[in-house]
Amino acid sequence: MYSYIDPMTTTININNLPKEFISRLEVIFPDKHLDSVLKSFIQSKKTVFRCNGLKTTSSQVSKLLSQSGISCIPVDGVNGAFLVPGDQRRALTESEAFRDGHVYIQNPSSMIPPTILDPKPGEEVLDLAAAPGGKTIHIADLMQNNGRIGAVESVKKRFFRLKENIKRADANIVKLYLKDGRSVGRQCPERFDRVLLDAPCSGEGLFDLSNPKTYAFWSEKKIREMIRKQIRLFDSAIQALKTGGTLVYSTCTFAPEENEGVIDQILRKYGSTIEVVAVEIPGSNIERGLKKWRNIQFNEQVALARRVVPNDVYEGFFICKIVKRKPTHSI
Numbered sequence: 001m002y003s004y005i006d007p008m009t010t011t012i013n014i015n016n017l018p019k020e021f022i023s024r025l026e027v028i029f030p031d032k033h034l035d036s037v038l039k040s041f042i043q044s045k046k047t048v049f050r051c052n053g054l055k056t057t058s059s060q061v062s063k064l065l066s067q068s069g070i071s072c073i074p075v076d077g078v079n080g081a082f083l084v085p086g087d088q089r090r091a092l093t094e095s096e097a098f099r100d101g102h103v104y105i106q107n108p109s110s111m112i113p114p115t116i117l118d119p120k121p122g123e124e125v126l127d128l129a130a131a132p133g134g135k136t137i138h139i140a141d142l143m144q145n146n147g148r149i150g151a152v153e154s155v156k157k158r159f160f161r162l163k164e165n166i167k168r169a170d171a172n173i174v175k176l177y178l179k180d181g182r183s184v185g186r187q188c189p190e191r192f193d194r195v196l197l198d199a200p201c202s203g204e205g206l207f208d209l210s211n212p213k214t215y216a217f218w219s220e221k222k223i224r225e226m227i228r229k230q231i232r233l234f235d236s237a238i239q240a241l242k243t244g245g246t247l248v249y250s251t252c253t254f255a256p257e258e259n260e261g262v263i264d265q266i267l268r269k270y271g272s273t274i275e276v277v278a279v280e281i282p283g284s285n286i287e288r289g290l291k292k293w294r295n296i297q298f299n300e301q302v303a304l305a306r307r308v309v310p311n312d313v314y315e316g317f318f319i320c321k322i323v324k325r326k327p328t329h330s331i
Helices: 019-028 031-040 058-067 086-093 108-117 134-142 156-169 181-187 220-240 260-273 300-304
Strands: 003-005 011-013 047-051 081-084 103-105 124-127 148-153 174-178 192-198 241-251 274-277 286-288 306-308 317-324
Touching (some): 019 031, 047 086, 058 081, 081 086, 086 103, 103 134, 108 134, 108 192, 108 241, 108 317, 124 134, 134 148, 134 192, 148 156, 148 181, 156 174, 181 220, 192 220, 220 241, 260 300, 274 300
Parallel strands (some): 124 148, 124 192, 148 174, 192 241
Antiparallel strands (some): 047 081, 047 103, 241 317, 274 317, 306 317
16 A cells, blocks of 8 residues: 655545556556656645746746746756746746746646757647647747747637637747647648647546546546547648658656557558657656557557656656658558
8 A cells, every 4th residue: 555644744545546547557667766656646746837938038037036036946957947936836826927928837747748849930830739828839939939830729618728828928920720630630731840749638647636536537448538539639640740740749648558559559550651759858757668568569669759757846748759751641
């Protein structure tokens, strides 16, 4: 039985999580990381924000916040990202910098996919599941507001939140679409230089024992339901990508079926048309993709993907970078 003591000295039993879920974690993660993963379910993540380079600079934001008594500590290895003490989160959300879109509160794990995508000024980029917009804004920042971003969201409530965040950030190159991302590949074949698919998933990396709603509906059946959505979105992403273009697939779940398993299925379908590219992410909490899960041996390229092990700063995440080597018209 696993149990930990939270900061309020109340014992929280990790075994309140589904037993099958914990058993899966014991297989997914090496022993050296398992304790960190389990503790992440009771830890309050430190508040992190990214400086919005479309409107300001890191030094200007740091100066502005310090004048309000808010301490900013740079996050190692993440350009423009800063930690704020937990007791200052409310002050940050009430600050002029936050209100005017100079900063965007976001976990550093979510800052990795746009960085790996590495969009360039003047390119045309697709963000296929864009809400709430943090990654879209980051992409626009990396492109220096020069080029074009198509940001797609299918859920109306989430779409309007996306719209509000994009406007506040002055991400002027973003064109918003309220539509099903699974149709984009057919409608815009071979169009985009780069595609980000931060896919809807079972969200295991966000489980919080203090909020049972975050894990109440977890099951392997739900994982299977998510896989069907992910595969169809992945197909759309590949069809929409130009030959020679780059696609980044990411999720905030641990489930190998939704991560390595989805990549494996896509590689089997598209063969030499696509290729997984190795990415290097600094940090001791990064693991290579699994080579197998249960009785399934994955394509050897799958191990080039990366899994972010959660801790008191980073949420659990999975990232894979793919390059399209050949056209996909006939597939």
